[in-house]
Amino acid sequence: MSARDEILARVREALAPAEVGSPAAEVGSGGAEVGPGYRTASGLDEDALVELLVDRLLDYRARVEVVTSDGLAEAIRTRLEGKRFVAPDGLPTSWLHPSLAEGRVTDSREAPVDVVRLDELDAVVTSSAVSIAETGTIVLDGSPDQGRRAISLVPDHHVCVVPVQTIVGIVPEGFARLDPTRPLTLISGPSATSDIELERVEGVHGPRTLDVIIAR
Template sequence: MSSRDVVLARVREALSDVSGAADEAPVEWTYGAPTAMDEPVLDRFVERVEDYRAVVERCGADEVPARVAAALAHYGATSLVRPPGLDDAWLTQLDGVEVIEDSALTPLQLNEIDAVVTACAVGVAETGTIVLDHADDQGRRALSLVPDIHVCVVAADQVVSDVPEAITRLGDAATSRRPMTFISGPSATSDIELSRVEGVHGPRTLHVIVTE
């Protein structure tokens, strides 16, 4: 007998006195419906995003330009790539930051740029995840992967409870050929000797501005 036969024989022997599978307990759940939480969805989202070592700040929509400028100044960014459909108002208070329009910049060119500012498609409270569907206000995927600093603006009404609700909210983008990027904190890995290394396959810094 092969090792596989031995293992399967032991499994059959162990199950020989089992009369049948137990009935599954009914679960009342509708795919895509909001999941009830013991705290407000937005509070859960902020808490979970911060758990990933991202910086999160909450503000009114009219404060976004000042918060974006302050974040870039804090990280010492002197250059910024912007998606073609980004809200112009968000960049009106920058000081000493070169704004570069994305015109099919190469990865090497993007690597020379300090930061990117994007909007988002959906925020997921349960997992602390930001989803980009790469619409015009988010730009192509390379913009959110190559620059070292990602400042992302998330509107409160874009935050949903869990992943199934997020996929439902994404709608056509979820079933189209357009790529989507799920971001849970700054890029990090601990594959080598369990030492955490940030910035390996994406931005080293994620700064999230939640507008209410």
């Protein structure tokens, strides 16, 4: 018998005969009709969402600025001026001030920047798919304005734009907006570790500076 068939047979044997197909097997799956007992919506308005997200990001020691969409290009320029940075090819061109053209390297799935080259760059700028205010979590899903996973990982400084309409209140609202089959990266603050005496220290292998610009 193949390992697959044997393991599946063992599982069936372990569960047999009482449980398989019995009402007990339906526990949990019937929950959808009555709704889960936990919160599925926060009910927060835009101001409250932004305020909560900023608070949580600062708690993780990320840098945060809230700008109007008119001020976004300027906010990005002040962070990347004079630096060599990578941007995904789908990033809106209006976000990047012409003065940044010299330091810019463009990455795409079709023309990926080599990882050693990425390591030599100072920064990366991306958009984001969803942000969860309550946990201070920003999700990248590999869309063209966010790019391949490697580009937001290897450079040491991540400038991440959060469009205000992508902010939700709590975790269930966040997952409801995401497609799980896309490559997802949930980011909550800069890289950190609690491995030494269980105290949090920011900055290990991922970007040591997380620079969030919330655009409303």
